[in-house]
Amino acid sequence: MSSSEATSPWAASGVTRRKRRHTKSRAGCLMCKSRKVKCDEMKPECGNCIRFDVACDFLPWPDRKAWASKAPRLDVKRPGRPRANWSCRRVNLVAAPTPEMQSSLARLNCAPDSSPPLDVDSLELFHHYMTTTAATLGDARLWRDEALKLGRQHPCIYHIILSITAYHLAKLRPIESLRYLILAEQHYEAAVRGATSMLPRLDINNCQAIYIVTVLICFTAFAKGPAPGDLLLVAGKGSVPWLSLLQGVRLVLESIGSHVVFTGILAPRNYELEPKICSCTRTGGLSPLVLEQVCQPHYLGWDWRKSFKRVGDLASSHPDPVLVAMYKREFESLARCFETTFGAEHVPQSCTQGKVSVVMAWVYLLTPEFLERLEQKAWIALVMLGYFAVLLQTVERYWFIKDWSSHILREVRQTLGQDFNDLFR
Template sequence: MPPRRSHKKSRAGCRRCKVRKIKCDEVHPRCGNCVKHGVPCDFEAPEVADELAPVATPVSVSTVPSTPIPMQPPIPVAAGRLSPGLEPITPALLSQPTNLTRPNTSNQADRLMELRLMHQYTNVTAKTLLNNSPEVDEVWQRVVPNMAFEGRQYLADAILSVAALHLRSENPQDKALVRASHAYTASTLAEYCASLEKGINAENAEALFLTATLIAFQSVASRIFAKDDTEADPDDPSSRYALPLPWFHAFQGVKTIVASSWLWIRSSSIVKAVIDSQPGLQLNLNPSGVGSFFGHLLEGLDEELATEDPHMMQTTGRSYTHAVCVLNWAHRSTFPAASLSFPSTVARRYVELVEAKRPRALAILACFFALLKRMDDVWWLQDVSRREVMGLVGLFESGSKWWRHLEWPIRIALWDGTTIPPDIWGHEFDAAAPAAPQGFVSHIELMADLMGQAPDQLASAFNPIGEPPPPLTAESPD
């Protein structure tokens, strides 16, 4: 192996490069990074330093924890606490900026920006959240803003944050939108976490559920703007790709809120409309049987488990198997958004395996992102398939035995065209099949009844420690 190239740290770099923790070339009057991204540099404009100076906020988290999905203090609820293994969303888990304050609406520019964002949300963005019925359109477009106007600051900021990200996707050079999206994201998380600490109850359960859902959209959309120019190891190109762990934290955060507040939201027509707008899982519990398109991802699993810690063998095996079951179901579903069930339903152990960069876990994840190719026309998922699949592929060594398992996701991710032929996709959809079979609410109701409707027990049933959640509907194995 050739010796590592020396790396000289920048000591006199511009403030923007220091804030972003990237190497500054120290070129005056404007450094190369600021020129590249078309942003002001404090070498030429000293006032930029004031703009970037950190401001104290209610949440003082600035780094991502090094341990996988760290345990957080339980969320107090009226009838119990969250079960271990289910964590609330926090700024640390989502890697969101927290050194920005909410815009001051007494300032005319901020006030006009807020009006612009609310107009964008109600007229455009609310219609892009993968709704599939007029009832759900009504919820996101009218009911949710009205609920925010009743004093739910975290919900209002979540609305404005998603709208700002949407506008940023269309106007990437608009610096005011960049600042607004960062500020409203930070404010959303700060207010949301503060509300969770006070406890979930009948009065705020609906709003917290809707906020958690918008945070999930927010977390996914933020990856559009993730730069791969962080300070990386020059001898390791793979270090320039950040694993998409915020996907799991955000979507599983929604599941956490549902589990801990179901006693109060089970009778909500608003929540029912949103949950039932997604297809219910119908898993074939034989992931390697006839018709299992992704069964090959489990080849050699027994050999891998033989090297596993004996206490983790069963949990690891089940987490891989369940993840492949979800892939098989989403691959055959006529509803493209069915794929989004993956990050919210996989086991906590599987997320740990992804964070550990286990080849099998990464190959499964690449197949999940390939499934999202069918939604390339959705702004917050645009190009996500190509970007994430190729980023994950870059983590595999040349000559890896896993390359043959990556052929399908690579082919799909790089497909150039609006329609993927059945022989390339690997399945021919039945045009007469219903677009989105329902079933999520009925499954939660069944679990709530079986668990005696206790929030902590229901939360445990959603995702017991290290175990994949039970399937919503199990088909007979082939």
């Protein structure tokens, strides 16, 4: 027996000495791992990193950046064997974090100053659109769900959605109307710019998006409300942006084909909130936010065909045969809209409840030649616009069209004078 064994307390007691157990961990800091030493895993800095004056990756990211900006102490010498200059590596460790560090920082250490700005106004408008405005535009499924899917690739749809919602809120909350009107105009201009830029490259991939945004731009133009001297289709100065866009879309869609556009989410279906039973006798199922006045029973005694014939006879007496042919086309198009709305001569409607798609079909098909005559305040063109205002009155249950009919009729009568009043009776 050796002397060491003889003097060992373990040998004297006859107990076999066991290794002291320790818990293994891989959660140590990266600096200790690179130095191949055991890390005590103390937070916010482990003991080894404090001892050797190096950057511990347990430190929060802002503290590490500030710590790395300190000049490294290269002149410090300590007793013992020479060691690698670990303090020089602290800048590299902080400046070039590993992928593991980056993912950890992204999850755990989001600094307040790195957060993106929160657009509270847009969130407010979007919430109101989803909960209220979308249902007032017609087919809620189309405007609330499908249109938003197209908006992911075409932001102009989001802009016009926020614009018409801001106009809606301006009507519902008059005290805050100025703020909403400013937001509405900002988003409207952005939407028109985006839609106009899409027009030259319109194809089968984006034709539905441009159609959706154009319809919403038209709705928003109505939602702005009438202004003195505004005839809706012509402006006092310059062109009407939404009408120019609508005319451009019509020309391009004619070349692509309606069968390509009106498929999928735009497949033919009833896009309007039309009750199966006339709302003269039943209005309980219709939202008051959508319907202001539903039927126009006072049209029952009005013979619009007789009025149309009188105006048509006067238009036929024009000395220019080219203009006569143009007016005849527009009159026939307007007459089809009237017949669809008020019924055929032998089968009149018991009450009138117009559809936006039918009413706006006349505007959609207008030729540049007619719009030019309207800008020149030609009396025949103004009279036809007055009859279009009658059609608008049948869809004034939609909040964004309300008041336009009476405004246009008033402006037309003031422009033409009393000599033409008989043409509107």
